[in-house]
Amino acid sequence: MLYRESGQFKTSYPADQAIFPIVQDRWGLIAVLVVAYGVVPFLIDDYWSNAVLLPFLCYAMAALGLNILVGYCGQISLGTGGFMAVGAYAAYKIMTTFPNLDFIPVVLAAGLITAAVGVLFGLPSLRIKGFYLAVATLAAQFFLVWVFNKFGWFYNYNATGQITAPPASVFGTLVTGAHTHPAVTYLFCLSFVALFALVAKNLVRNRVGRSWMAIRDMDIAAEIIGVRPLTTKLSAFAVSSFYVGMAGALYFAVWLGSAEPTEAFGIDQSFLVLFMIIIGGLGSILGSFLGAAFMVLMPILLKNVMVDSLGMAAVTAKHVEILLMGVLIIFFLIVEPHGLARLWQIMKEKLRLWPFPY
Amino acid sequence: MARQPIGDVLLKADNISLSFGGVKALSNISFDVREHELAAIIGPNGAGKSSMLNVINGFYHPQQGQITFKGQTRSRMKVHQAAVQGIARTFQNIALFKGMSVLDNLMTGRNLKMHSTMLEQAVYWGRARREELEHRGKVEEIIDFLNLESVRKTPVGRLPYGIQKRVELGRALAAEPSLLLLDEPMAGMNLEEKEDMCRFVLDVNEEFGTTIVLIEHDMGVVMDISDRVTVLDYGRLLAVGTPDEVRNNQEVIDAYLGVAND
Ligand SMILES: Nc1ncnc2c1ncn2[C@@H]1O[C@H](COP(=O)(O)OP(=O)(O)O)[C@@H](O)[C@H]1O
Numbered sequence: 001m002l003y004r005e006s007g008q009f010k011t012s013y014p015a016d017q018a019i020f021p022i023v024q025d026r027w028g029l030i031a032v033l034v035v036a037y038g039v040v041p042f043l044i045d046d047y048w049s050n051a052v053l054l055p056f057l058c059y060a061m062a063a064l065g066l067n068i069l070v071g072y073c074g075q076i077s078l079g080t081g082g083f084m085a086v087g088a089y090a091a092y093k094i095m096t097t098f099p100n101l102d103f104i105p106v107v108l109a110a111g112l113i114t115a116a117v118g119v120l121f122g123l124p125s126l127r128i129k130g131f132y133l134a135v136a137t138l139a140a141q142f143f144l145v146w147v148f149n150k151f152g153w154f155y156n157y158n159a160t161g162q163i164t165a166p167p168a169s170v171f172g173t174l175v176t177g178a179h180t181h182p183a184v185t186y187l188f189c190l191s192f193v194a195l196f197a198l199v200a201k202n203l204v205r206n207r208v209g210r211s212w213m214a215i216r217d218m219d220i221a222a223e224i225i226g227v228r229p230l231t232t233k234l235s236a237f238a239v240s241s242f243y244v245g246m247a248g249a250l251y252f253a254v255w256l257g258s259a260e261p262t263e264a265f266g267i268d269q270s271f272l273v274l275f276m277i278i279i280g281g282l283g284s285i286l287g288s289f290l291g292a293a294f295m296v297l298m299p300i301l302l303k304n305v306m307v308d309s310l311g312m313a314a315v316t317a318k319h320v321e322i323l324l325m326g327v328l329i330i331f332f333l334i335v336e337p338h339g340l341a342r343l344w345q346i347m348k349e350k351l352r353l354w355p356f357p358y
Numbered sequence: 359m360a361r362q363p364i365g366d367v368l369l370k371a372d373n374i375s376l377s378f379g380g381v382k383a384l385s386n387i388s389f390d391v392r393e394h395e396l397a398a399i400i401g402p403n404g405a406g407k408s409s410m411l412n413v414i415n416g417f418y419h420p421q422q423g424q425i426t427f428k429g430q431t432r433s434r435m436k437v438h439q440a441a442v443q444g445i446a447r448t449f450q451n452i453a454l455f456k457g458m459s460v461l462d463n464l465m466t467g468r469n470l471k472m473h474s475t476m477l478e479q480a481v482y483w484g485r486a487r488r489e490e491l492e493h494r495g496k497v498e499e500i501i502d503f504l505n506l507e508s509v510r511k512t513p514v515g516r517l518p519y520g521i522q523k524r525v526e527l528g529r530a531l532a533a534e535p536s537l538l539l540l541d542e543p544m545a546g547m548n549l550e551e552k553e554d555m556c557r558f559v560l561d562v563n564e565e566f567g568t569t570i571v572l573i574e575h576d577m578g579v580v581m582d583i584s585d586r587v588t589v590l591d592y593g594r595l596l597a598v599g600t601p602d603e604v605r606n607n608q609e610v611i612d613a614y615l616g617v618a619n620d
Pocket residue numbers: 378381382383401402403404405406407408409410
């Protein structure tokens with residue numbers, strides 16, 4: 001009885017195990033990529049690049065990383081800003097020490113260094129959970145920012161205490177510094193983020209991803225079937241920090257160009273990225289992108305409507321924005337913990353069956 | 359397929375004592391389980407049945423006694439060790455991964471059999487891909503066996519209780535265990551679901567030759583399907599024997615059957 005239908009397995013599993021088993025999803029993704037690579041680079045200008053696309057891509061990378069830790073492995077972290085700082089300062093030190101180095105290895109190395117730091121700060125997760133872990137990661141956040149302010153070695157002892165990205169290029173084309181082209185920086189970040197989104201998607205649908213989710217859902221049962229809590233949690237901290245570190249490097253070197261630790265990597269950043277994954281969808285790769293897009297676009301949209309169209313004072317508009325954000329967070333936490341990604345999925349399911357409800 | 363004959367002792371517990379503060383959950387319990395056997399543990403609530411399973415798979419560490427499994431004697435089992443050695447279990451209160459699909463729950467049950475590195479998984483290439491497909495095939499056999507085809511992609515948190523119990527059995531089976539511990543797999547089920555579960559347990563024992571230790575409240579079920587029954591009462595061992603022997607044991611009648619028949 002066990003072996004019946006065994007003949008059909010071989011033909012169907014590779015297809016069913018494919019990264020996007022549903023045809024519409026595959027076409028949807030291809031369409032997005034065609035627009036992102038084939039259309040956007042020709043329309044882009046400095047405003048779109050600096051105000052919308054680069055922040056979106058950098059934050060999407062950070063959200064991917066945080067989602068792996070929080071959404072997939074169930075370990076809370078409020079240290080994202082601090083870990084982005086590690087990535088940024090690692091990139092800065094590498095770029096200033098090896099001025100001719102291609103920028104790709106710089107970003108990868110910054111990610112790896114952040115991964116190591118992340119594992120270190122992830123160690124308490126083996127003993128503490130939930131609220132207490134949140135407090136421990138909050139401590140990491142403040143500690144890291146303090147370190148980057150305090151020790152001159154990190155900012156090469158310059159007078160301002162800021163770090164500024166020197167020019168660096170990828171295969172001979174400038175991606176950092178003052179003389180970059182918006183289409184180039186955009187395409188570079190896009191490729192990086194797209195590639196690592198693919199990697200994240202692969203990880204979460206393979207053994208390591210299932211182990212993360214098993215620890216998240218029921219750690220005792222996971223341990224009893226042979227998932228090791230120690231290595232699993234630390235691997236989530238490592239991979240998560242790797243992404244957040246790369247995000248920090250791109251954020252500082254490609255988008256901002258120069259940064260000051262308290263401003264650029266403060267606790268606000270930690271919450272911003274956390275809100276992105278809550279609104280976008282915990283435990284969803286797509287959600288990381290939706291959340292990042294939402295949090296980057298919403299303030300711009302609100303400002304356009306409230307200040308430019310309705311003539312509201314900028315300060316009032318800012319307050320309304322914060323209020324709205326709070327309401328949204330509460331809504332998503334209580335009503336739809338799986339965020340925009342889940343809403344999108346429900347809509348797709350409805351559409352696929354349309355016009356027949358059942 | 360004919361049932362495999364009962365073989366040598368696979369698991370032996372000697373003089374196990376376990377207490378929580380003042381509560382003696384197990385006092386000086388010894389029993390054994392033979393290969394291919396379907397052994398049952400019965401007893402009233404709080405008798406120490408679940409504690410016994412927890413000792414066997416290393417989740418509780420007894421203050422006294424020894425566990426011998428596959429010829430190796432230890433004063434305590436460790437959880438990971440138990441898994442590696444081929445002990446799988448289900449829980450009295452379902453302990454599934456609620457946010458994961460049935461398929462992913464079962465695939466996780468096979469995690470110890472998969473060896474690809476994180477780098478290979480990141481690119482889903484070579485060994486990682488091969489392993490996923492190979493183990494997916496195995497898991498599909500179990501899905502087929504337990505009639506879970508229609509829910510394989512459903513997050514288990516959305517499934518009804520009876521199906522969840524079945525998925526949990528599936529996750530344990532996915533590990534291809536040599537010893538399967540089932541903690542009240544039929545509790546809270548209706549008659550039809552109980553019959554299904556009973557058949558699955560028997561089929562597992564017969565078709566795969568899996569040794570099973572079953573905790574069950576329903577005396578009828580236990581007497582029907584098990585080879586040997588161990589009776590616990592307030593942490594003490596009351597009787598061991600075939601269902602017939604146990605049924606006719608005066609102490610058991612007084613302590614347990616008497617109560618059950620009230
Ligand atoms: N983790 C624990 N902490 C404290 N007491 C426990 C624990 N587990 C079991 N016990 C106690 O041990 C006794 C036996 O429990 P248990 O093994 O669950 O019984 P059964 O499964 O036969 O109903 C009970 O008195 C129970 O309260």
